[in-house]
Amino acid sequence: MEDDNPLSRQSSRIRKIAPKLSAALLDPNTRLQVAQARLDALENDGVALDTAEADEDEDAFAGDEDLGFSQKKAPKGSKRKTRQAKALERLGNTKKAPRTFLEMLHETNLEALPAHVPSYLTAAVGPPNSGSRRHFCSVCGYLSTYTCPRCGARFCSSQCQIVHNDTRCQKFVA
Amino acid sequence: MERSVAAAEAEAAATAAAAVGVEKIVVLDNGAGFCKAGFAGHQDPVAMVPNCLGRPRGSKRWLVADQVQECDDIQGLAVRRPMDRGYLISPELEKEVWDRIFKVLLNVKPADCALLLVEPLFNLPSIQKITDELVFEDLGFHSYYVADAPSLAHIYEANRRPESLLARSDCSLIVDSGFSFTHAVPVFQKFTMNYAVKRLNLGGKALTNYLKELVSYRAWNMMDETYLMEDVKEKLCFCSTDVPFDLNVSRKRGNSNYIKCQYVLPDGVKYKRGFVKDPGAAAAVHLKKKNVEIEVNGKHIDEDNVRTRVDTDRASVGTTETRRNVIVVDEQELTLTNERFMVPEMLFHPADLGMEEAGLAECIVRAVSACHPDLQALFYSSVVLTGGSMLFPWCKEKLELELRPLIPDEFDVHVTLTDSPITACWRGGSLLAASPDFGDCLVSKRDYEEQGSLRCRRRFFH
Ligand SMILES: Nc1ncnc2c1ncn2[C@@H]1O[C@H](COP(=O)(O)OP(=O)(O)OP(=O)(O)O)[C@@H](O)[C@H]1O
Ligand SMILES: [Mg+2]
Ligand SMILES: [Zn+2]
Ligand SMILES: [Zn+2]
Numbered sequence: 001m002e003d004d005n006p007l008s009r010q011s012s013r014i015r016k017i018a019p020k021l022s023a024a025l026l027d028p029n030t031r032l033q034v035a036q037a038r039l040d041a042l043e044n045d046g047v048a049l050d051t052a053e054a055d056e057d058e059d060a061f062a063g064d065e066d067l068g069f070s071q072k073k074a075p076k077g078s079k080r081k082t083r084q085a086k087a088l089e090r091l092g093n094t095k096k097a098p099r100t101f102l103e104m105l106h107e108t109n110l111e112a113l114p115a116h117v118p119s120y121l122t123a124a125v126g127p128p129n130s131g132s133r134r135h136f137c138s139v140c141g142y143l144s145t146y147t148c149p150r151c152g153a154r155f156c157s158s159q160c161q162i163v164h165n166d167t168r169c170q171k172f173v174a
Numbered sequence: 175m176e177r178s179v180a181a182a183e184a185e186a187a188a189t190a191a192a193a194v195g196v197e198k199i200v201v202l203d204n205g206a207g208f209c210k211a212g213f214a215g216h217q218d219p220v221a222m223v224p225n226c227l228g229r230p231r232g233s234k235r236w237l238v239a240d241q242v243q244e245c246d247d248i249q250g251l252a253v254r255r256p257m258d259r260g261y262l263i264s265p266e267l268e269k270e271v272w273d274r275i276f277k278v279l280l281n282v283k284p285a286d287c288a289l290l291l292v293e294p295l296f297n298l299p300s301i302q303k304i305t306d307e308l309v310f311e312d313l314g315f316h317s318y319y320v321a322d323a324p325s326l327a328h329i330y331e332a333n334r335r336p337e338s339l340l341a342r343s344d345c346s347l348i349v350d351s352g353f354s355f356t357h358a359v360p361v362f363q364k365f366t367m368n369y370a371v372k373r374l375n376l377g378g379k380a381l382t383n384y385l386k387e388l389v390s391y392r393a394w395n396m397m398d399e400t401y402l403m404e405d406v407k408e409k410l411c412f413c414s415t416d417v418p419f420d421l422n423v424s425r426k427r428g429n430s431n432y433i434k435c436q437y438v439l440p441d442g443v444k445y446k447r448g449f450v451k452d453p454g455a456a457a458a459v460h461l462k463k464k465n466v467e468i469e470v471n472g473k474h475i476d477e478d479n480v481r482t483r484v485d486t487d488r489a490s491v492g493t494t495e496t497r498r499n500v501i502v503v504d505e506q507e508l509t510l511t512n513e514r515f516m517v518p519e520m521l522f523h524p525a526d527l528g529m530e531e532a533g534l535a536e537c538i539v540r541a542v543s544a545c546h547p548d549l550q551a552l553f554y555s556s557v558v559l560t561g562g563s564m565l566f567p568w569c570k571e572k573l574e575l576e577l578r579p580l581i582p583d584e585f586d587v588h589v590t591l592t593d594s595p596i597t598a599c600w601r602g603g604s605l606l607a608a609s610p611d612f613g614d615c616l617v618s619k620r621d622y623e624e625q626g627s628l629r630c631r632r633r634f635f636h
Contacts, residue, residue, distance in 0.1 A: 035528050038387075038528075039527065039528065039529060041383065041387070042376075042379075042380040042383045042384060042387075043258075043259060043379065043380065043383075044383065045253050045254070045255055045400070085235060088227070088235075088236045088238070088270065089234060089235065089236060091227075091236070091266055091267065091270065092227050092229060092236035092254055093236075098258075098263045098264040098266075098267075099263060100258050100259075100263065101258040101259040101260075101261045101263055102259070104261070104263065104298055104300060104301065105298065107300070108298050108299065108300060116369075118296070118368040118369040118371065119296055120296040120298070120373075122369070123295070123296055123357075123368075123371045123372060123373045124372075124373055124375075124531075125358075125372045125373060125374050125531055125532045125536070125537045125540060126531070126532060126540070127530045127531065127532065128524075128525045128530075128531065128532040128533065128536060129532065129536060132525075133525045133526055133528070134523065134526050135526075136516065136526070138391065139392065140392070140425065140512075141388070141392075141421070141424075141511070141512040141513065141516055142421055142425055142512070143418070143421060168391070
């Protein structure tokens with residue numbers, strides 16, 4: 001059964017993005033950008049803000065991975081929505097994303113304050129003093145000693161290198 | 175017994191409200207992750223609900239706050255949050271959450287209530303303005319007061335341990351690690367020393383997303399399952415006090431790998447929610463580390479018992495084991511090993527991830543070092559951990575280990591995890607709002623209408 005193979009399931013998403021990235025990853029500058037994008041992603045809500053697109057995705061997946069949903073019937077009766085529910089729907093689905101905090105921060109121009117005035121900027125902890133960066137294997141999480149020459153990913157052993165080359169090299173989860 | 179506690183609380187709440195001349199005093203810790211809301215004078219908040227709207231996959235209907243929490247369709251749940259990086263960015267979304275909290279969960283009329291609102295440190299003036307509008311114009315509160323989380327956590331801790339050095343010196347170093355960020359904050363005589371505050375841009379949200387990323391890269395694609403991964407994180411992650419050692423354990427095969435454990439993923443049919451497959455096996459890590467006895471689901475477990483359970487587990491894994499560290503036993507199971515401690519590790523060493531930020535221990539040292547030298551000993555002897563992300567087992571122990579070498583020998587270091595990290599701040603707010611002179615601090619709707627947001631704001635700070 002195809003679906004029993006975890007790799008087949010995870011790879012659908014990866015393949016979509018890989019071609020664009022693989023070339024870019026060869027360049028150390030873009031590698032840095034990719035690393036930054038990855039850090040920024042840690043603040044994501046994991047929401048597709050564009051709901052139209054999200055709906056298409058749902059249809060595409062309903063067959064294989066969302067059995068629970070597709071078996072369910074639409075709620076009976078209650079076709080008439082309350083006004084509040086409608087307002088909520090509009091609010092939730094609005095494509096206009098609110099301004100982000102970083103945009104609002106930028107507009108506030110805290111840089112113009114004298115250095116002794118405490119602000120969001122002065123409170124930032126700043127770069128580390130001590131210790132250097134430790135590296136961990138991207139495949140298994142163990143301490144790593146090797147770096148992939150093609151994509152810069154880390155691995156710890158020849159076993160993990162094989163896994164990396166076979167399935168993950170130059171592929172990204174976004 | 176319980177009845178009398180409730181009665182005493184109700185009385186305290188009524189007295190406090192009467193002193194201010196309102197029907198009720200509402201206390202709201204508006205965390206980016208969770209809103210905690212209730213009445214001044216109570217021990218605990220009435221409502222603790224996600225500060226977001228959520229829409230189940232395939233549904234058109236958006237759920238609000240507690241409805242999101244109760245929803246059974248958590249797979250692929252879409253979420254919209256009024257807060258970004260800890261700060262309010264969408265008053266429209268926040269209004270929906272607050273309406274739900276005040277009108278349904280607390281069942282109060284804002285016009286008859288005073289509000290104590292907890293706001294993030296260094297809130298931007300533009301955000302303060304939209305917050306004031308929300309409070310007075312959209313909800314129409316009678317009056318309000320703004321406090322920050324660390325000073326309230328300090329009030330709570332001082333009240334909880336009246337004999338402690340912390341209470342006697344009225345001085346502490348509060349570490350608040352919630353959903354969006356982590357702050358190290360010296361509090362002196364109930365005031366936050368804001369020039370010394372240090373912030374690490376990491377909190378529970380980033381940790382959950384990191385776990386999600388690791389798992390998606392190594393096993394299943396969980397990128398759309400934030401909600402689920404948050405549960406995995408809260409149930410299975412812990413802080414390692416010896417990373418190289420635990421890394422070795424976690425790559426062993428068989429019995430000696432007491433870190434590896436499974437989480438059963440919901441399938442939407444049989445299991446609506448995910449759960450830890452074998453809590454005994456998951457807890458084995460506690461027994462190996464420290465020889466303490468623990469209880470899981472009220473059942474007493476001793477070490478042998480855990481071993482046999484781990485054995486049976488191994489047997490069932492058997493052939494499906496692959497060379498990868500995260501293995502998938504069948505469609506519904508997720509196996510975790512070193513992810514369990516490498517995720518919280520990020521709070522202590524963000525540099526490992528490529529973040530240009532000092533870790534938690536250094537963050538504390540920098541905050542204390544920015545204070546007057548005469549006070550530094552007091553801060554180090556009263557470090558208090560609060561916020562949901564301090565709930566990882568061994569967080570305090572790990573922090574003590576990492577802190578000690580960074581601090582001169584002549585200072586004592588004493589770290590305490592408060593007894594209720596998620597509600598400590600709310601509880602402090604409840605105490606403050608029920609204190610006799612709380613009324614003097616309030617800004618009324620009329621003040622606001624006459625003087626505007628900016629002038630009123632000045633009153634909140636010393
Ligand atoms: N047992 C646990 N172990 C680890 N983390 C936990 C645990 N319980 C809750 N958390 C995390 O704590 C966070 C919520 O904490 P808290 O309620 O203190 O934050 P908040 O006040 O909403 O956010 P902020 O203060 O950043 O605005 C969530 O990210 C949640 O995943
Ligand atoms: Mg908080
Ligand atoms: Zn490896
Ligand atoms: Zn590679």
